[in-house]
Amino acid sequence: MATPSLIPTVVISGFLGSGKTTLLLALLHHMRSLGRKAAVLMNEFGDISIDGEILRGEGFSVMELSDGCICCQIGEDFVQAFTEVASRNPEIIFVEATGLADPVDLLDQATAPHLLDRVTIAKMVTVADPKNFTRLSKVLKAIVKRQTQFADVVVISKADEATPKQIADIRAYVEENNPHAPVYLVTNGQVAGDEEFRWLLADVEPAERERRRAAMRASLEALSEADYKAHTDFHSMSCRLLRPLVRSRFEHFMRNLPSDIIRAKGFLRFAGEDGLWVMMYVNGDLYIRPVTLSPSPEEHLVFIGATLDHARLASDLTACEAQRRALAVL
């Protein structure tokens, strides 16, 4: 009996809000335009899916693992979900890890014995947000370093907003930590002049891949115990919105979030305005834009941070409601 060929898998990592889902969406649209069957395994930090809803709303099929991080809390579930995704026989699998995932553990899970004869990790991509990278590489030293060291390709996202200094700093960091990794500038998931995504989808020579993996193993052996388990200090809070919010109050609330909330996202409605809106917040930057998804998701918000004052957030959000009523904090 012929051995089935291995399904190439691209793993996308990068810190919270760096642009992973934006890249994934661009890739999925590209695959669709070629008529190629892609499958997605997505892991969000927090117990409510936002990115999964966005992908599904665009007609893509997604398997999700929420409320935990692939690399440490839901290892077995990840292996099971990965196996299930592979059993659908896609031509390619994309795995989007939570922004806190450790690529070392992820590689470990993805090479579990019964996955090894179905899938192969073709590329590990790390997305770096130029606005936050330098700060994060100091605050979250271990995780940012490992996401860089264990990348086959590093993407500098949001190139449309990046300054030359921010780009140069990331390049210098990659040069120091993973000199073999090519670095690409990406705007909304696209490298200028490469609509075919050759930078990401082109095959890597097996010998070259093995050389990179060997370099990764060497980096792994050099890790100190203290560097390990870098991200257990992050928490999430999800809440379902029972009423439309007053836009001005909500924007004021979001622009004054405590600084240890690093990421927030969700779907909501505004009093007196039609339609559904998606809110994205990354380290002080707030984006709110209209969105049409079918089926329309429930209105809910997720906040992620080192410390979260649940009661305070809930009461501040309640104060944003057009008609006051208790929020369902999940």
Ligand SMILES: Nc1nc2c(ncn2[C@@H]2O[C@H](COP(=O)(O)OP(=O)(O)OP(=O)(O)O)[C@@H](O)[C@H]2O)c(=O)[nH]1
């Ligand atoms: N200006 C600009 N904004 C971008 C670009 N890529 C992503 N963004 C914005 O950055 C925010 C976060 O992007 P996502 O793709 O959701 O980031 P993520 O890494 O998937 O986020 P998590 O899943 O929470 O870790 C969103 O508001 C995006 O619209 C880009 O190339 N340029």
